[in-house]
Amino acid sequence: MNQPIQPGEGAPSDNGRAPTCAVEGAVGAPVPLDGIRGAITGRANLAKHVWFKTGGPADWLFEPADLDDLVLFMERVDRSLPVMALGLGSNLIIRDGGVPGVVVRLGKAFADVALEGETQLVCGAGASGILVASSARDAGIAGLEFLRGIPGTVGGFVRMNGGAYGREVADILVDCQLLMADGDLIRVPAADLRYTYRHSALEDGAIVVSARFRGEPGDPAEIGAEMDRIAQAREASQPLRTKTGGSTFKNPEGHKAWELVDQAGFRGHRHGGAQVSEKHTNFLINTGNATSAELEELGEMIRDKVFAETGVCLEWEIQRVGRPEGAKR
Numbered sequence: 001m002n003q004p005i006q007p008g009e010g011a012p013s014d015n016g017r018a019p020t021c022a023v024e025g026a027v028g029a030p031v032p033l034d035g036i037r038g039a040i041t042g043r044a045n046l047a048k049h050v051w052f053k054t055g056g057p058a059d060w061l062f063e064p065a066d067l068d069d070l071v072l073f074m075e076r077v078d079r080s081l082p083v084m085a086l087g088l089g090s091n092l093i094i095r096d097g098g099v100p101g102v103v104v105r106l107g108k109a110f111a112d113v114a115l116e117g118e119t120q121l122v123c124g125a126g127a128s129g130i131l132v133a134s135s136a137r138d139a140g141i142a143g144l145e146f147l148r149g150i151p152g153t154v155g156g157f158v159r160m161n162g163g164a165y166g167r168e169v170a171d172i173l174v175d176c177q178l179l180m181a182d183g184d185l186i187r188v189p190a191a192d193l194r195y196t197y198r199h200s201a202l203e204d205g206a207i208v209v210s211a212r213f214r215g216e217p218g219d220p221a222e223i224g225a226e227m228d229r230i231a232q233a234r235e236a237s238q239p240l241r242t243k244t245g246g247s248t249f250k251n252p253e254g255h256k257a258w259e260l261v262d263q264a265g266f267r268g269h270r271h272g273g274a275q276v277s278e279k280h281t282n283f284l285i286n287t288g289n290a291t292s293a294e295l296e297e298l299g300e301m302i303r304d305k306v307f308a309e310t311g312v313c314l315e316w317e318i319q320r321v322g323r324p325e326g327a328k329r
């Protein structure tokens with residue numbers, strides 16, 4: 001009765017609509033459902049949860065009610081299923097064939113930010129950059145202003161070592177709480193994440209549930225002014241009001257990715273519904289009806305040409321997950 005069932009089994013094929021499994025009595029869920037309070041959805045639309053607005057469904061989407069609910073879910077979930085956390089999808093291409101296994105999306109229950117001592121904030125992994133930066137300003141904590149301009153969540157920042165304007169998460173993270181794939185809840189000091197540029201050693205399947213950030217005493221008015229400056233600089237230089245995914249490529253040692261893309265002649269270049277931004281050439285855009293395949297192909301075309309012309313190998317910063325359209329489940 002309580003046996004986990006493989007994804008897809010029992011998921012009705014009613015015109016492709018994603019069925020939301022009620023907590024009670026649902027069939028085909030990846031865990032025994034009794035006691036689970038969050039929402040489990042089979043064949044869940046992920047495109048609406050990511051900035052690019054493209055990509056296929058998750059076999060399963062789990063939106064936990066709170067941390068206890070998430071722990072219970074992870075203790076019970078079929079271990080053969082891959083588990084992936086999703087923040088605001090601001091650095092993601094979800095491939096058109098969708099994501100196998102379970103995608104865990106942390107919502108409002110994980111978005112609290114609390115002051116600890118004079119200069120530390122304990123932040124839920126679902127808290128946004130703007131919320132963390134504003135909370136730091138209100139508490140007179142300087143050094144976290146850069147998070148104002150990064151449109152993701154604490155979970156995404158910790159995994160990606162998010163950064164801007166000369167600072168990055170590695171500079172402010174004290175430690176974080178992780179829920180591991182086996183259901184263990186552990187606290188990990190920042191050093192263990194072995195941060196490098198836009199990269200951490202966080203294991204696949206580990207979910208960041210909270211993080212502790214440290215700043216230094218500062219004047220709220222000055223912190224606020226710096227946040228405003230950051231917001232204006234972003235507005236002027238990035239295609240913020242488009243379907244995009246942030247910086248496409250990491251800056252290679254000694255180069256700026258946008259310059260290499262520009263010099264290779266890709267400013268404004270279109271491939272199907274995908275386009276290189278006119279405003280910032282390290283941003284790809286979904287002009288309306290792009291597929292994830294078109295976005296990824298455009299990225300690969302750029303990588304090939306830049307390598308052929310300069311010998312520099314651009315490395316994707318955007319995370320690309322899931323299976324291509326037509327791939328076997």
Ligand SMILES: Cc1cc2nc3c(=O)[nH]c(=O)nc-3n(C[C@H](O)[C@H](O)[C@H](O)COP(=O)(O)OP(=O)(O)OC[C@H]3O[C@@H](n4cnc5c(N)ncnc54)[C@H](O)[C@@H]3O)c2cc1C
Nearest residue numbers: 085087088089090091152153155156157162163164208246
């Ligand atoms: C307009 C724009 C501007 C941007 N500017 C910047 C910038 O200046 N600097 C910068 O660093 N980035 C920038 N980005 C990229 C993006 O905002 C960051 O990479 C951010 O850290 C992603 O956060 P997210 O919560 O949206 O993660 P997602 O995009 O949802 O996921 C990214 C990765 O993090 C993982 N992840 C998400 N949540 C968790 C969690 N709770 N636990 C474990 N893993 C998790 C996902 O599995 C995935 O591998 C920009 C993006 C946009 C659209």
